[in-house]
Amino acid sequence: MAIDPQLLSYFQRLAERYAGQPVPRDAADRRARFADIALMSHAPDAEMLRTEEIEIPLPGRTLAARLFRPQGKVSPRLLVYFHGGGWVVGSRDTHHSVAAFLAADTGCAVASVEYRLAPEFPFPAPCDDASDSLLWLAEQRVRLGFDPAFLAVAGDSAGAHLAAQAASQASLFAHPGLVDAQLLIYPAAVPAFSSESYRAFGAGPGLTRDEMAWYWQQFIGDEALARGAGQEDTRIHLMGAAPRHMPPATVVVVAAHDVLRDDGLAYADYLVRHGAPVITIEASGMTHGFARLQPEAARAREWMRRAAQSFTSLLDEA
Structure with missing residues (x-):
């Protein structure tokens, strides 16, 4: 199936907006452009949601986080989410929607x-932040009003990488089985660029091979x-070694027209081979970044609703 027409229209508008302007090579400039781009695709929050800002105190640093609470729900389950952006760009604002x-x-x-x-805080800093914040939030579930018997992680792209490695690290060094489920949206799984999807979609749109190589270089x-x-370090290569414990139930979402498609499919296969219940969704017509582009394309919104439905079915079984 061809790329969704609404997504193509979005990328055309983006190309016109930045015509004649090369992609910034400086991380700070790239962050500024990405923040500007993200403003194009912001959607109002559902009326059922209440948001609040919290701080996560960790050794030597304090991280910010934004909580989204379904109103009227007593002790909801907690899903810890890490935004995408190649470990270099992005924030809770760019991925608010x-x-x-x-x-x-x-x-x-x-x-x-x-x-x-990264690159100001390269590996392992983003991984440490993901792992440590996950453990802190797990410990604070009762105080924050969440279900103390359940914990899940999610992320998109580099954020999915961070979510998966945080769940794995928690199982290794904290509590096996601490994370009940994970929702991984077009995860970056391995710093290699020779897969079929890298060859087929290396020129984009959404994400190019050269951009992904640059992000990995900035990170590691x-x-x-x-x-x-x-x-072999599974904080970098998610499949670099066999897990010591069974991974959590997982929904892996990949975009059909994405250099990272085969990363996600390979990681889903890895999880299945090591005993995890896995639902794999290959979103036809979608490119990298479609989760952030739900306000731009009806099909992107439909695919993410389907992913959420699959995820909640796993939660009910976890």
């Missing part, structure tokens, strides 16, 4: 966590990037 839609569609309370960004540096698929 993604988190709000997740809360409205799943009925979970969503905590959208602001983690430190040249030496680690050179190891590529030979990387």
Whole structure:
């Protein structure tokens, strides 16, 4: 199936807006442009949601987070969400609508966590922030009014990578089974660029091969990037080693026209091989970033509703 016409129209508007302007190579400039782009696709929150800002105190730093609470729901389940942006750009503001839609569609309370960004804070800082904030929020569930018996993670793109590695690290070093479920939207899984989807969709739209290589380089540096698929640290290569415990129930969402499509499919297969219940959704007509583009394209909204429905079915079984 061809790329959705509404998405193509969006990318055309984007191309016209920045005609003649190269993609910034400086991280700060790229963040500024991404924040500007994100403003184009903001949607009002559902009336059922209430938002609040909290701080997550961690050793040596304090992280900001935004809570999305379904009103009238007593002790909702908690879903900890990490935004996309290649570990370099993005914030709880640029991905506000993604988190709000997740809360409205799943009925979970969503905590959208602001983690430190590369290259100023390269690996392992973003991973540490994801893992440590997850454990802090798990410990605060009763105080914050969430179901103390349930915890889930979610993320898109680099945020899905951070969510998955945080769940894995929690299982390794804290509490096996702490995370009950995960929703991973077009996850970046491995610092390698030779898959069929990288060859087919390397020029975009949504995300190019060169952009993804640049993001990985900013995140892990040249030496680690050179190891590529030979990387054994599962905080970098999500499939670099077998898990010690069964991974949580997972919904993996991939976009049919995305360089990261095969990353997501490979990670879903990895989870299945190690015993996890997995639902894989390949969103036809979609490109990278479609979760953030739900206000732009009706089909993007439909696919994310379907993902949320699949996720809630896993929650009911978890």
